[in-house]
Amino acid sequence: MKPSTHEHDTLLLSRLQLFRNVDMENPALLDLLNLCEYRTLAAGEVILSTQKENHYLFILMKGRLVIQLSAHEDIPLATVEPGECVGEMSIIDSRVPSAQVSASEETYVLVIEQDTLWRMVSVSHEIARNLLYIMSERVRYSNLVIADSLEMQRKYQRYAVTDALTGLHNRGWLDDAFDREIKRSERDQLPLALIMIDVDDFKNYNDAYGHLAGDKVLVSVAAAIRSPLRPNDLVARFGGEEFAVLLPETTVDNAKIIAERLRKHVSESDPGELDGKDLPKVTISLGIAGRQSGYSLDMMIAAADVAMYHAKRSGKNRIEIAAEIPVDA
Template identity: 45%
Template sequence: MINANPVPGTSAAVDFVDAPDIRHFLSGLLLFNGVDIRSVGPFLARTHRQDVKAGEVLISPNIRNTRVFVILSGALEVRLESADSPPLTILHPGQCAGEMSIIEEKDPSAWVIAARDCHVMVIEQDILWRMINVSHAFARNLLVILSSRVRSDNQVILDSVGVLREFERHAVTDALTDLHNRHWLDNMFRRRLERCLKDDTPTSMVMVDVDEFKQFNDRFGHIAGDRALRLVAETLRNNFRPGDMVARFGGDEFCILLPGAEVEDALACSERARWAVQNATETDPAAPRITLSAGVAATEAGDTLEVLIARADDALYRAKLGGRNRVAS
């Protein structure tokens, strides 16, 4: 495509910029968009084309880079962690690589590797600076490329933050019921309980259990059991107060912390949830019948989370002994 190193100002450079196909081709590249090719022609004549095989490394971290590679055909991959890591992005014809490390005068921070066989236009560092000095349009295009690179990096960061938040959500969320899980309960219930005790705020806890759930699973199967647990979870969400903290304790047990609630308030919420579950299965003839038992305990001075859970669990045991499908304190 481009002659190898003719001296600027010679007839080779003039012939180069006068070639219509060359001018048309370069005008299609972002870096040369709107650039008067005659103004940079002597320097363009000192660029050259390089054939790159798939898998060939053009740029490596911690190795000084002195070239800009403009992709003429094929594609280049940018990889961050290692040369074998999945590509962060793919560069296509018209895009370039290597400009940031030259502008910053720092070693590259990523690998640039040919995704497949490529042709690239190679611009040496000193030629790049000379074209910047003689052409405002060329300098503007380079700024546009750098700006788009920054925006792309910002989007990668935003996407990474989104993925991280999704991982965090899964780490504290029960996959079946979409309630908070035991890990979240141990952390957040403890912190809220300590704050309530410090502020002398009345607080109650409710332990909920699906009655005879093992027999239910044995009779109707685990798919029906999963549906039952999701129904219970949704019912608890809808029948306790917005500020109450609902979590799946494990298996068919659920735990609710009610900051600011006396025992009577917790009993009323629990009874409302118990009735709602019973009513949901009684009014649907196709639904297997399920019922809840619940135990309620109020905080006492010096309580820990474990002590409060144990007291609510004792109350739940009393509800079971009393015949199930009831609330006890």
């Protein structure tokens, strides 16, 4: 950073944010301006760091500054154009800057030390007003950045628990949500049923019609499973062509009624067409397990899985209940 002496161009200064509508002929203000200095920054030179206190206001005269959350960020959070300033917030709250500011090219700045800035505010009400406006704009921009950040967090959270293909919740969500519901059911001594669902002959379907057709079938099956369920029922894609439905406060007998509704719904669901040709419909096999005292999520899944595979071995497109499967099945 190279300091330089420079005769003040009051007309140019009057166009800057801080000195807008300020009487630049005010002798007291001119005396204070003479305490300031102009500096030339090399490309990449840092003027505000998140690791060091700041005591200066930097007004950009020529060139460009970039704002980054840290030195390791490749993409700037924002850029500072000629006429704008940086450093005012860290001066106001007496904290280290919340972001790093550096020159992206050779840049020319006017540097005002914080005590000099406060004396300028005392000398000119217009400077005080302009500084307040600059800070309010900074806060407004920070709020927008925070809002954008929260929106991105919501998106990432949604992606983290949602299956990209079907739009259902995924296995990660299932492990957490189903486990909480099982514990609630155990605590309140309420009935609970789990349905495990598998698309019949899905591998053969994929081999015969291709993976794009298989994807369309999974989307169709997911929609057919979700639509008849009650608002408090939980559904997720378990993995591959397998789905799981947890039915709170539901007995096994009632779960069988719901499972039959799902089976019928899927068998009648149209997966659409691919390359101008109608895709054939598919069926599902379903296994039901009711919550037993002391059952964990893994135990319920295992029991419902056994029932589901028994349904497959028994002809597919049918429902089996774990408690009704013979020991030697």
